Amino acid sequence: MAVTVETLEKLERKISLSLPVTVIQSEVDARLKKMARTVKMDGFRPGKVPMNVVAQRYGYSVQYEVMNDKVGEAFALAANEAKVRVAGQPRISEKEGAPEGELAFDAIFEVYPEVKLGDLSAATVEKLSAEVTEEAIDKTVDILRKQRRTFSQRPAAEAAIDGDRVTVDFEGKIDGEVFSGGKAADFQFLVGEGQMLKEFEEAVRGMKNGESKTFPLSFPADYQGQDVAGKTADFLVTVKKIEAAHLPEVNEALAKSLGIADASVEGLRADIRKNLEREVKFRLLGRNKQAAMNALVEKAELDLPNSVVQSEIERLKEGARADLKQRGIKDADKAPIPDDIFRPQAESRVRLGLVVAELVKANTLNATEAQIKAHIEELASSYERPDDVVRWYYSDNQRMSEVEAVVIETNVADFIMSKAKVTEKTISFDELMGQQA
Structure with missing residues (x-):
């Protein structure tokens, strides 16, 4: 089989293929004969259907399958002989003018690009660090206490304050009409915890049981309910119940209820510190890894294969x-989604993948068995039965591949950090965790 490779533009190539008609027909005949031994048709016993009847019924579909298979095989052999790295699937079309007894095809495809890695010594990477403070532990203790709080009804004379759970009826109107989702009865929320829009909370704060109030509420322009976004509604709210919150004391009973082995306040805080330090470590690793990858991609030069994108x-x-679909949207699997929404993200991912693959190959940064084992054991250490988690990872090739990919990314990030100019920056625990100070 003669192989000719033509460069069309950038990464696009064309290979001309030819196949003898006899090869196609021979394979079609062989498949039809095999099919005839088991095919069932009305009026014939199994295996006794005449070949001409089988060919008439199934000949076209078998011919189509054979053409696809044989042309695919021919393309794979030609690409291998031409030593081209094919990216994505080729577009194969039959062409006219083939010599008698042959079929001719054009296969248009893309090849993977040449990746030029830049000089990492000229790159600058900002490496973040953060510590778990006593304040961060205090905040976590408060969160755990709130998760276990109880409520009791306030006396009628007492007004709602932050932390209270209130039960209300409300009705909102825009231009005199109640809007969808603007009316509810016996609705509960916690005052001062951001569960409602600011104007709503401010209106209810200070109200007493049985009181009603009207107030305007302006919905933000980016509000999730598009029908009311950017509009102002008039609300009527009636308070039906006010309940004060009671937080559990920070003591041995709280530690015991949380399953802390050392059921003491010191044991509780030590366990929280351990968990927060693990979370900080992984978040820093993720942020610093991303900074290193950005520096790598910024210095690299390559064209992107459109088929892979x-x-x-x-x-x-x-x-x-x-x-x-998981959110319950009807016919979600048929929803038209424009390519342009995801194109920047897709291009970024493909670019990063190609550059990382080149760096790994050029510097032998593949994950070792010891690294994979250590990473799995670290992941498993936060669970009650770590040995079971380790076995869970090793029992599935897909999970192991995902771990291997993470380890390779870490190797790449470490390599980049070792070559680039690294600037150290300490950030607060709240900033790292994305919390309000």
Whole structure:
């Protein structure tokens, strides 16, 4: 088979293929004969259907399958002989003018690009660090206490304050009409915890049981309910019950209720510190890894194969449809999603993947068995039965591949940090965790 490779533009190539008609027909005949031994048709016993009847019924579909298989095989052999790295699926079309007894095809495809890695010594990477403070532990203790709080009804003379649980009826109108979701009865929320819009909380704060109040509420322009976003509504709210919150004391009983082995206040705080330090470590690793990857990509030069980008776009779209379906959106799997929504993200992912793969190959940064084992054991250490978690990872090849990918990313980030100019920056625990100070 003669192989000719033509460069069309950038990464696009074309290979001309030819196949003898006899090869196609021979394979079609062989498959039809095999099919005839088991095919069932009305009026014939199994295995006794005449070949001409089998060919008439199934000949076209078998011919189509054989053509696809044989042309695919021919393309794979030609690409291998030409030593081209094919990116994505080729577009194969039959062409006219082939010599008698042959079929001719054009296969248009893309190749993976040459990746030029930049000089990492000229790159600058900001490396973050953070510590778990006593204040962070205090905040976590408060969160745990709030998760276990109880409520008791306030006396009628007492007004609602922050932390109280209130039960209200409300009705909101825009231009005199009640809007969808603007009316509720026996609705509960906690005052001062951001569960409602600021104007709503401010209106209820200070009200007493049985009181009613009208007030205007302006919905933000980016409010999730598009029908009311950017509009102002008039609300009527009536308080039906006010309950004061009671937080559990920070003592041995609280520690015991949380399953702390050392059921003491000191044991509780030590356990919280351990868990927060683990979370801080992984968050810092993620942030610093991303900074290193950004520096790597910024210094690299390459063209992106459109076919690979398109495959990534389709994968992202399928993920979006699955998410919509999980949220109960009707016909989510049929929802039209424009490619442009995901194109920047897809291009970024493909670019990073190609550059990282080149760096790994050039510097032998593959994950070792010892690294994979250590990473799995670290992940498992936060669970009650770590040995079971370790076995869970090792029992599935997909999970092991995901761990291997994470380890490789860490190797890459460490390598970049060792070559680049690294600037150290300490940030607060709240900033790292995305909390309000």
